[in-house]
Amino acid sequence: MALYELSGISRTYHMGEIAVTALQAVDLVIDIGELIAVMGPSGSGKSTLCHLLGLLDAPTSGQILMDGQDLSTLEEGRRASLRNQKIGFVFQDFSLVPVLSALENVQLPLMFHAGGVHHSGRRAAEALAAVGLAEHAHHRPNQLSGGQQQRVAIARALVTEAEVVIADEPTANLDSESAAGIMELIVKLNAERKTTFLLSTHDARLLAHIPRKIVLRDGRIVEDRREAAS
Numbered sequence: 001m002a003l004y005e006l007s008g009i010s011r012t013y014h015m016g017e018i019a020v021t022a023l024q025a026v027d028l029v030i031d032i033g034e035l036i037a038v039m040g041p042s043g044s045g046k047s048t049l050c051h052l053l054g055l056l057d058a059p060t061s062g063q064i065l066m067d068g069q070d071l072s073t074l075e076e077g078r079r080a081s082l083r084n085q086k087i088g089f090v091f092q093d094f095s096l097v098p099v100l101s102a103l104e105n106v107q108l109p110l111m112f113h114a115g116g117v118h119h120s121g122r123r124a125a126e127a128l129a130a131v132g133l134a135e136h137a138h139h140r141p142n143q144l145s146g147g148q149q150q151r152v153a154i155a156r157a158l159v160t161e162a163e164v165v166i167a168d169e170p171t172a173n174l175d176s177e178s179a180a181g182i183m184e185l186i187v188k189l190n191a192e193r194k195t196t197f198l199l200s201t202h203d204a205r206l207l208a209h210i211p212r213k214i215v216l217r218d219g220r221i222v223e224d225r226r227e228a229a230s
Contacts, residue, residue: 009062040216088157092169147178
């Protein structure tokens with residue numbers, strides 16, 4: 001079943017009198033529960049595609065459906081609500097609040113969920129347990145390793161029971177051992193929860209674990225291949 005359906009998606013940015021086309025006539029279908037790497041050189045359109053799928057931006061032309069709903073015409077308030085309900089984000093710099101504990105960082109998205117605040121402590125604790133950090137709930141980010149901080153970020157992305165997690169270079173700031181642990185965790189969560197994971201990455205260490213790879217160049221999809229993951 002399709003989670004996203006993109007038809008003829010283009011995105012052009014204007015810098016004064018200069019127009020820069022970041023995506024050109026992209027057609028793409030992403031099914032529920034997929035694990036996908038989005039690859040390509042700098043300027044290929046990876047970030048733009050992720051921003052469109054994450055409802056952080058809107059296309060200049062074309063149509064994006066999510067669960068059959070047309071996202072292209074939604075007003076910003078509805079886009080924000082849908083983003084908070086269905087989409088989780090993981091960033092390469094972890095983006096944790098330094099003065100908050102791991103548990104409090106994971107609770108943050110629930111502050112914007114109707115009814116979520118009443119059960120936020122329990123749900124955040126469950127999300128931390130799912131990423132193997134139950135014993136570190138009250139540690140602040142500076143008391144955690146880089147790999148542990150990224151696990152907190154993944155728990156934060158999952159705590160709302162998001163349908164899709166969009167991860168921007170999630171292992172870029174990690175050593176090989178920590179990166180391998182994060183990738184194993186993502187594969188496990190994808191298999192167990194059927195959460196769709198979309199990873200924008202340059203990290204060759206990840207690719208053997210990812211069954212679908214989408215390659216962008218100059219704003220176009222030049223390769224979309226599926227293969228058995230190791």
